[in-house]
Amino acid sequence: MLSFLRRKGVTLSAFDYFIKALQFMALGLFSTLIIGLIIETIGTKLHVPFLIEMGTLAKSLMGPGIGAAVAYGLKAPPLVIFAAIISGAAGASLGGPVGSYVAAVLSTEIGKMVHNETKLDIILTPLTTILVGYSVATFLGPPLHQLLTSFGALVNWSTSQQPFVLGILVAALMGLALTAPISSAAISLMLGLEGSAAGAATIGCAAQMIGFGVSSYRENGVGGLLAIGLGTSMLQVGNIIKNPLILIPPTIAGIVLAPIGTILLPMSNNAAGAGMGTSGLVGPMMTFAVMGFGMDVWIKIALLHFIGPAMISLLLSEWMRKKGFIKYGDLKIRTESHSD
Known part of the structure; x- marks a missing residue:
């Protein structure tokens, strides 16, 4: 057999x-x-x-x-x-x-x-x-769909009830899923994330992509910044295996920014955008689709999807370089690290 x-x-x-x-x-x-x-x-x-x-x-x-x-x-x-x-x-x-x-x-x-x-x-x-x-x-379809959507509904409800703790948890886990060789987009659609939970997930995913893109700029230049920041942070999987500490700056960025996006500057999204981050600008575009195109939404997206992740990740990664936790070349992307 x-x-x-x-x-x-x-x-x-x-x-x-x-x-x-x-x-x-x-x-x-x-x-x-x-x-x-x-x-x-x-x-x-x-x-x-x-x-x-x-x-x-x-x-x-x-x-x-x-x-x-x-x-x-x-x-x-x-x-x-x-x-x-x-x-x-x-x-x-x-x-x-x-x-x-x-x-x-x-x-x-x-x-x-x-x-x-x-x-x-x-x-x-x-x-x-x-x-x-x-x-x-x-x-099998209906019971599995009911199980996952019920769990997703629980996550959505819990995030609205405990936006600080659950916002951090959702952002961190979805961000790590996006960088890992699994599909955060598929997970988000299966769970049916929406509202503040989807907003936190988008922040966590964007933090991974923009964070890794900015942190690795000295090794990868503009091409790497665009490939990671607007493409996928999975390009860093091979480097993460070699030095897991490089995950710290973008993950911390997501953890810091998630409560801001659930409490101070509330962000929402839908399931299609929650697991995409800044990949192809899908996360921001779906945020516009849900929240509208007002100036306040533009500012929130700029701060929480781009500027915030870039600044926090850059500061942390530079500090870690000075302390020797990250060395030059640790974030260099190579063709063999590319994911399907």
Whole structure:
């Protein structure tokens, strides 16, 4: 059986299912729901119906996008990938993002097992993939979706009740998830973060990206600043493994700024923006979508998403360099540290 699974590319690996598949799920989310929200927000602001309709269509294809992305990430053959589009759609309609993810993973792996095993492959492979995906979506999607959304609702409620402590906790954990090789965007969508909890998560994620970008400027220059600050702080994962202390400045920045964003300068966001930070400016754009485009919102975003993280991280990282905790080259990004 193990030999058969290896031959079919079914790894039974926790890394593949809970890290790699989530990373590709995030790509599916960004290519549909998140970019759709951005287009819709721009269209609404500029009063352009064409853009609003385009964004609405993109958002509606979240499930198929997740299905195709997860199947592709798990190295499925073409027939399985195309059928997984249906699995993802079924999962999304019955169990939200988590239903789409689970249906796509399970149907993809079973579809891979069936692929090329009979002369009726053109029928049996997509049939099996769709049958498994729809069955999983029907029986597992709703309870899993209810479980995660209930937990997310608890986080949202708790943050509004205890904005200081819970704001710090949400910002720190979501920020670390963004930098780690897992998908903070997928986690945020699955939990349905919103309101002040989503605002704190955005601050924590932005602190990691802007913080690492500024802290590593002397090693990586403008290119590194943009790649990390507007791309992903996962570029630093290899360096974190070598010297975990480099995590301290951006994480502290998120911890310091989160209570400001939940108490003094209240910030809100939605689930699509909460786990993205400043990546592609999605976090700030979704903040505008939720809070409006008033001057006070511009100031809050500038202070809590960009200026604050940059200043705190730079001061802490420079102090740590003087003390020898961080050495020149510890934050240098290299091509082999790039994440999918």
